[in-house]
Amino acid sequence: MNRVVKKTLSNVFALKIPRKPFCTEAVKVAGSTSVEAFNELEKNQTFSKVSPQYDIAIVGGGMVGIALACFLASMPMTKLLRVAIIDSNPALGSSLHIKKEDPPDPRVSTVTPASISFLQDAGAWKYVEKNRHAYFSKMQVWDYTGLGYARYNARDVDKDFLGCVAENKVLHNALLSSIKDSDFKTTIYPSRLTAMSLNTSSKSMVENTTSEEPLSARGHSAELQLSDGSSIYAKLVVGADGGKSHVRDLAGIKTTGWNYSQNAIICTVEHTSENGCAWQRFLPTGPIALLPMGDKFSNIVWTMSPTESNNRKSLTEEEFLKGVNSALNYGHGPHPTSSLLGTRDMFSWFKLDETISTNEFFEIPPKVTRLASERMVFPLSLRHANSYASKRLVLIGDAAHTVHPLAGQGVNLGFGDAFSLSRIIAEGIALGSDIGEVNLLKKYEAERKSANIMMMAILDGFQKAYSIDFGPLNILRGAAFHGANYISPLKKSIISYASGEHKLPIFF
Amino acid sequence: MASNHVRNLNRIITIHRIFHNPLLNARSFFSDASLPQTHPSHPSSLKDNELAKFASIADTWWDSEGPFKPLHVMNPTRLTFIRSALCRHFKKDPYSAKPFEGLKIVDVGCGGGILSEPLARLGATVTGVDAVEKNIKIAQLHAGLDPATSTIEFCCTTAEKLVEEGRKFDAVMALEVIEHVADPAEFCKSLAALTDPDGATVISTINRSMRAYATAIVAAEYVLRWLPKGTHEWSSFLTPEELVLILQRAGINVEEMAGFVYNPVTGRWSLSDDISVNFIAFGTKSKNT
Structure with a gap:
């Protein structure tokens, strides 16, 4: 049984960005009722709704x-x-x-x-x-x-x-x-920024397990929600949005x-x-x-x-x-x-x-x-x-x-x-x-x-x-x-x- | 695959060992997860709590203003030296964003992964080892959050055990470690054994000088309280000459050495010729050893 499980796991990992399964796996396994179900779920998400990732x-x-x-x-x-x-x-x-x-x-x-x-x-x-x-x-x-x-x-x-x-x-x-x-x-997003979460600590990352994205995707990244309903991840957010900066307000500066x-x-x-x-x-x-x-x-x-x-x-x-x-x-x-x-x-x-x-x-x-x-x-x-x-x-x-x-x-x-x-x-x-x-x-x-x-x-x-x-x-x-x-x-x-x-x- | 499985199992066991959880043991946890029909998932919330607690330790470790601040501040300076030394030795393009692509590097005494992560971002295939299990957990958790660093292999083991396993690397890093080992000569032999012929070894440590005593122990541990008291023992420090000698006996020729100098005004470290306190040495292993 375990061997089969392991195989499914490694297949899933092969499809994605290579990563250490340690924390993701532990959290997801703990939160789900079946390893297989979780794998299926994650596999689907890999193909459908992974938000694009950027450096900046x-x-x-x-x-x-x-x-x-x-x-x-x-x-x-x-x-x-x-x-x-x-x-x-x-x-x-x-x-x-x-x-x-x-x-x-x-x-x-x-x-x-x-x-x-x-x-x-x-x-x-x-x-x-x-x-x-x-x-x-x-x-x-x-x-x-x-x-x-x-x-x-x-x-x-x-x-x-x-x-x-x-x-x-x-x-x-x-x-x-x-x-x-x-x-x-x-990549130009002809859209407005509506919400931003900077995800500054690994603690918040681990606790926030409701998100459907794999941890390695949203890990060291800020999440930006745009007015067209999409969202993107970036390691660094630069607020260049002028004197009435929305980024500055959202960041509470x-x-x-x-x-x-x-x-x-x-x-x-x-x-x-x-x-x-x-x-x-x-x-x-x-x-x-x-x-x-x-x-x-x-x-x-x-x-x-x-x-x-x-x-x-x-x-x-x-x-x-x-x-x-x-x-x-x-x-x-x-x-x-x-x-x-x-x-x-x-x-x-x-x-x-x-x-x-x-x-x-x-x-x-x-x-x-x-x-x-x-x-x-x-x-x-x-x-x-x-x-x-x-x-x-x-x-x-x-x-x-x-x-x-x-x-x-x-x-x-x-x-x-x-x-x-x-x-x-x-x-x-x-x-x-x-x-x-x-x-x-x-x-x-x-x-x-x-x-x-x-x-x-x-x-x-x-x-x-x-x-x-x-x-x-x-x-x-x-x-x-x-x-x-x-x-x-x-x-x-x-x-x-x-x-x-x-x-x-x-x-x- | 089987060894992977064992490693995963070990990881889970370790978490439990760390938190001394009386309710669960590793075996029952694993079967909970894989056989939900027989065991409802009651322990899952507890598990989350533990992970969260653990994540907050990692946050403290990685907080650049936290207890490990001196290390965070010093890190870019160490990397400046390593980058230039390795680029020259392995004939890599110094203008590349990932000059270490194709290099296998081991970070001995990796701690929370403060050196391993930048090395991985620079393109290296990194193995981080530390004898302290908690450090390995912190390192795994933190590196796992970024696709650029999640490929790092972290193992709770020692240099000696890696030698026994017959592992070889293009470059071996042991930064701020040798002053904490029982037998520096033996440790250097292990580092040499891990280094591929024509590979590189980088070691950084604190000099056994009066100035080092004043700064690394009196100032850092007692006055500024950067480090817990008793972190360093002056008598176990090595002078640059001693380090060169024991490395030479282990088959590594030191080719370059630099000092780190702290500027209390800017709060930054810089590389210098002054090796009287903190210093870093780059050596190569000759082909015939």
């Missing part, structure tokens, strides 16, 4: 989630991973064809040199360059008080450009194309942050000639940025109170553009001059070596002549997840941190997260680690948390510094601008920090 499930197929897949596809250690991408956005499955003649989308990102090099290494940047994009080598930042301005030039730090502005859909498509070039196995009670109006505008500089002016109501987008287009990110944003959204094109031109010119205050407060002399003893842009004069941004897209309004908030990693779970991009869009840093922080996580996964695989192991994932958290918090604090500080219109503070701000414009080591470190190089924005 990326929830959210936006720029950051796809960037992670793209980085994983580009490294020898990780290119064999089986990756599932869960996103209900239909654009993911059908390859969206972008035509260069299409009107530019107002959703754009300023990609820093550091992010560009990540995308270049992953083979995605060449696709960005095939579409509309705009490198810019100059940046001018000034404020409404007329007390200060700063000009930055890529040549200050011996670079060709400070950054590149590209439409989000161009970046997204470039990342998808580069994954398609590789033989990386990704709390966030700290606040809403700015400010909105940003985003739109595309046209000039009569090409714009080659990034402009940012701080107004008492919030900053306005004019970013070059290639051809004669520019992108506007204009922060203001929710009431004002709604008003400006409903204005006629002509009136809206008048507002934009005024905000970028004389609106709220005069143009700054270099001689105010004598700051130039004040800082002259400090000039260790002259940077090129120190001698550049204040310029007025090119006039906006036409509105080239609809006006979109987004509320602004700052949010930071208290933890980025737990067993079998990590958060990347906006799911981990939502920042003020002030310097277009959001997506760069996200690309930085994806890059760092992909390296740490590769490191784990090289050493045979379980990629869902918390020790490994905490390395990612340690690497990214400090970098992200630093950038968030700086952007938040800028935001706060300009939300108060108070005389003495204005002068201080003006002096700070002058300082930033004339003290070359400080200026260089500001530029390299904003370009995504990991150095604190302090001296040297």
Whole structure:
């Protein structure tokens, strides 16, 4: 009898993934009334309802989630991973064809040199360059008080450009194309995540014997239930599902942050000639940025109170553009001059070596002549997840941190997260680690948390510094601008920090 | 097949021995399961409880913040050394995700399987042995949960018994074990006997130095309480020279050695030339032995 039983058992095992029968067998045998019955049952399940297993499930197929897949596809250690991408956005499955003649989308990102090099290494940047994009080598930042301005030039730090502005859909498509070039196995689930169990302990696995799956399948895996009724298993779940991350909520990770009670109006505008500089002016109501987008287009990110944003959204094109031109010119205050407060002399003893842009004069941004897209309004908030990693779970991009869009840093922080996580996964695989192991994932958290918090604090500080219109503070701000414009080591470190190089924005 | 059957039976017996369950003995349990007509399945819930209890021990063992934290923290560093040494010796592609494919490796003193599992993920065919039955159960339970590691063969046995069985391996690992064995020279002979000609042996242990006394015993056992008091006995530690010598007598030439250095600020271990406390040695068995 026993011999027969044994034979049935080993036959069953031969059909499946090889595994040690110890715990599965003991549990199932104990729970069932007949070994044979259990074998039959399990055999049927082997053929019918075993949920697919993946190494990594990326929830959210936006720029950051796809960037992670793209980085994983580009490294020898990780290119064999089986990756599932869960996103209900239909654009993911059908390859969206972008035509260069299409009107530019107002959703754009300023990609820093550091992010560009990540995308270049992953083979995605060449696709960005095939579409509309705009490198810019100059940046001018000034404020409404007329007390200060700063000009930055890529040549200050011996670079060709400070950054590149590209439409989000161009970046997204470039990342998808580069994954398609590789033989990386990704499966896209056009669905939403409805429930998640991380199965972090073997105890819960053993106790949860009601599940029909064999233990070795659901063992060291998180189970994800999708809105189409299917479920999948993954050793690591990556929450790349944005600021309102469902993964973060399901995992019970709390966030700290606040809403700015400010909105940003985003739109595309046209000039009569090409714009080659990034402009940012701080107004008492919030900053306005004019970013070059290639051809004669520019992108506007204009922060203001929710009431004002709604008003400006409903204005006629002509009136809206008048507002934009005024905000970028004389609106709220005069143009700054270099001689105010004598700051130039004040800082002259400090000039260790002259940077090129120190001698550049204040310029007025090119006039906006036409509105080239609809006006979109987004509320602004700052949010930071208290933890980025737990067993079998990590958060990347906006799911981990939502920042003020002030310097277009959001997506760069996200690309930085994806890059760092992909390296740490590769490191784990090289050493045979379980990629869902918390020790490994905490390395990612340690690497990214400090970098992200630093950038968030700086952007938040800028935001706060300009939300108060108070005389003495204005002068201080003006002096700070002058300082930033004339003290070359400080200026260089500001530029390299904003370009995504990991150095604190302090001296040297 | 018959031996498999015996092993399965043994496993079940062992669980019962561990929990000293007076209600059941192994034989009656097995027949309960296979002959339900004669015995209703009343013991099944009890069985589940035991397994759950056992699983929680495994969770503690594998908790990277739990009592075995020092081992978990040190593990990636040991694997860095092993990966590079074995890739070089067996001419495997260091850029492969599974460089150990095709290698038969035995992990002597495997504990809960902390080294066996990564070796299996790196593609090796792994046998893990430990003299402590509880460890083998933990290892089996944990490895069984992942298809990538469920192929590991775990046996409650010793290196000497494997030698008697005539087993041979491409690589023999004995990490943090030799300081706990009664006769290190004999143990090394057994490791050598398990190693295929032209195979590799990797041993890691603690040096018998004053610094090792201060860190591995005073700091780890008394100050930081990483390890239970009495885990290590200083006099049974081997110096690198002694280890090289006894391995040489057993027919293994040590080709590479490295130290592990703990950085209390980052809380991480790294490989270094400093072999004054923890060290790891890689040796090969010459073809003619």
